[in-house]
Amino acid sequence: MSARTAATGQRRPRKENQTRLAFWLLLPAAVVVFGIIVYPVIRTLIVSFFEVQSALAVETPFVGLDNYVQAFMSSRFWGAIGRTLYFTIVSTVLELALGLAMAGLLNARLRARWLFRAIVVIPWAVPTIVNAAMWKGIFNAQYGSLNALLTQLGIIPEYYAWLGDPFVALNMVILADAWKTTPLVAFFLLAGLTSIPPELYESARLDRASWPRIFRSIVLPLLVPSISIVVVLRTVEAFKVFDIIYTMTRGGPANGTQTIAYYAYVTAFSNQNFGFGSALSYIIVLVILLLSATYLRILRRSEMSLL
């Protein structure tokens, strides 16, 4: 049967079949993902246009764009956005740079390479909450091991409250996040690195090219797709950051680590201001969409397979 149909009238029947088959194959995914996400997404958007001051939605007057206007006029909002931007940029750059170096190491010829790779994977596997609790203990002002280490090595004269100053605390959170995330970045980049044909290295070395030169003209251009994916992923993750803030600092000290997602949470649940909280959530969505759209254009230009 197939031999004959293969020769005749392929185009139309196959295309229809493909669509129908695709529909059925994708239905489970669509049901779970859209069933769970789409309705809430739209609901939250709707709520953001109302004033909702109670979990029980007793009286909810329509206020149009008021919540959004209130957000853009609020200094706390801009403070949170600023902190989130700082967190995003610094942690992404840090993790990219360190991750690149780590990827190089992972790619190198090492004895017991499997051991090194197994070690590197550990922080990635440690759950975010455990990571946050661990670093909270390390940074503890009275008993933390960082303080103990630095004082016993004579690097600092006395114990310091690492999570006590707003700006320092934000950077400490970045550090804690970087410990866990750099291996993930490294593995992503490693995937890109390993797909660089070794012949390119060899011919470059035959031409007596120096390592920095090789890096700049061969490795980096071929790594652009991987780097782009990493930047998109990390930016989105950083803008959504919540778990580590909740566990390490609860947004403090003096709101120094209050990122935009945490601010939205506090507004909705601690202040029972669900309308405003929903507006804040949507602003996060918009910012992320904006950033991602920009990145995706770059990605498309570098010939990512599917996108």
Add this chain to the structure above:
Amino acid sequence: MTITMNRFKRAAAALGAMAAGALVLSGCGVTGAGDGSGGGGGLSPDASAGTTGEVNVLFMKQAGYTEDDIATMIEDFNQEYPDVTVNPTFVSYEALHDKIVTAAPSGTYDVVLMDVIWPAEFASTGIVADITDRYPAEWNDEMLGGALITAKYQGKYYGVPWYPSTKLFYYNADMVEKVGASESDLETWDGVLEVAKKIKEQEGVQYPIAWSWGQAEALICDYAQVLGAFGGQFTDDSGKLIINQGPGVEALTWMKKTIDDGLTNPNSTTFLEDDVSKTMATGQAAFSLNWESTFRDLNDPSISQVVDQVGVLATPKGQSGERPGVNGAMALGIASRAKNPDAAWNFITFISSQQEQEKFVKSTLPSWKASYEDESVTKTNPEVFAAAKIAYDSSILRPQVPDYSPVSLIIQVELQNALLGKKSPQQAMDDAVAAGNDVLND
């Protein structure tokens, strides 16, 4: 490629269709919460009701009664009500408020533990039920005044007081004695600072005083007691914040000065009450403010290195001669969508009864006047009772308004700004009052 435009157009169309659909569905109210089924505890009690079924209760972990205490209370309750199953859940204080809010629409809990600062918020948002009708009249006379108002809002009761609470003044008696001072020196804050200086110099305790000045409600509690010592209040009679005037700023300036003078542990701005207790327990602090249950913890050999070395007094007097303790009472409320409100009421009245509370005075003190006169009760925890007797006489209330949570957050941030040296105390309090009054007027 033009795929971008097409993609957006199609996505927009799809979203539009779905939005229309969702709007149609929004008959259930904006958030989709829907109307709750009856529930609520506002009905007059029916004697036979509430003797069966399940009661889900939300408690907190730190301070006050321990999980073991509560397990015993439930057992005792089941002696009288054998057909009611009580399911307790424990969360940390910091998570308690949010848990009550998220659980409200679905009636996950029948009974919720509330801090004195929340009934206003929960009552005005309909989260806890009005139980004024259930209140026996005798309670007005038999309960401590400070306890009675815990869950009162606009003349109605939204919870049953479970225990009064305030921050007492803990001191390391051994250290105090070693520098030749005595309890009477600790009656005023000036006296405390004097002794602290001596302890710092002679006993080598680097920072004799520890506070819970982390960005949390704990900071407001500490501030409240200092504010009270300076004779101040949070709000004026019209309900506006006035902490940027006189005593409000003096209190904050005083707090900052103790850091600058090296008497207060600078890490206090990262501490919660647990950390303060730990600092006392390892002998790294000589003085601290903390709740009643801390006395039990500091005398627990499994965690404390200063067993039997600690004394407790009412909070020291300020220059105004006042020594109000912050009112940190807790109350048990019935959720408005509780599934078993009558059994919940029975449970609440049982565990808050004088007879039951008197069994656990080592953990925290009862809300009944009679208990304080009964020697057989007071002698089980004499030091705390003695301190509490003075402490409960005058208390300072944090504003009992529905918007307390955001206002508290604003004040916490500004207090921290001043304590961390980012702003001057006056500037910080000005900003706090401006932003806070904005919220209150909303």
Add this chain to the structure above:
Amino acid sequence: MKAAKRNSILVHMAAAIVSLVILLPFAWMIEASIAPQRDLISRPLRWIPSGFDLTRYAEIFGGGGGGVGQTFRAALVNSTIVAVAVVLISMAVGILGGYAFARLRFPFRRATLMVFLATYMLPQIALLIPLYFILSSLSLLDTKIGLILVDSSLVIPFTLWILSNYFLTIPVELEDAARIDGTSRVGALFRIILPSAKPGIFAAMMFSFLLAWDEFMYALIFTSSDAAKTLPVAISEFAGRYTTDFGLVAAGGLITALPPIIVAIIFQRYVVSGMGAGAVKG
């Protein structure tokens, strides 16, 4: 020769230093979990514990009656069930969907994939409140099933992406050969593609397990009792009765970290090939 050897030594030293930096915090957590509490709050800090305090592990594994241990063990069971279920669901769904994206041509193909990936862009806070009400009305609050559903919605976009990318790298000719012989598309999927897609599949499995195990916000808001609470929530509630014993947090944290670490170590060698294959073309 000499340069190569020197480079090799440098590389090994660098690797050793990196390993140290990575392991030190983790090692401290291990030590904290078995050090007596007074060591942990001593100043200067004692690095070598004065004794071995295994009571924390005893409490976690044996403690009963409403104590920390009971909740923790319940959470361990919950986390395992939820994570395994999420992996199974998202793999099954991802394999089917991934095949569709990789092999089939249909209208809106690109847009659909974009929309799936776009769901990743949504912060959980944006979905939290309506999701809470949905789960509440379906009586799925505080249940493992509810959690499994919402976690799957987080994980499926990832598995779709990884698997579709990987399937693309499998030569079409393999399938065509089978299909000319009469195998259906779906049959080809199972008999030809899957066996050759092991790296991609293992990479996707590892991602889904780690994501599901790690998930915190939904678990925090949607669960409250031992019936459904997962480990991250249990850890965040470790403010003990009196003081926060960091050793207890460390012990709990280690146990929580162990399963994903084991999974990651076993599967990590597939991650590189499982992800990289689709990243660069030409």
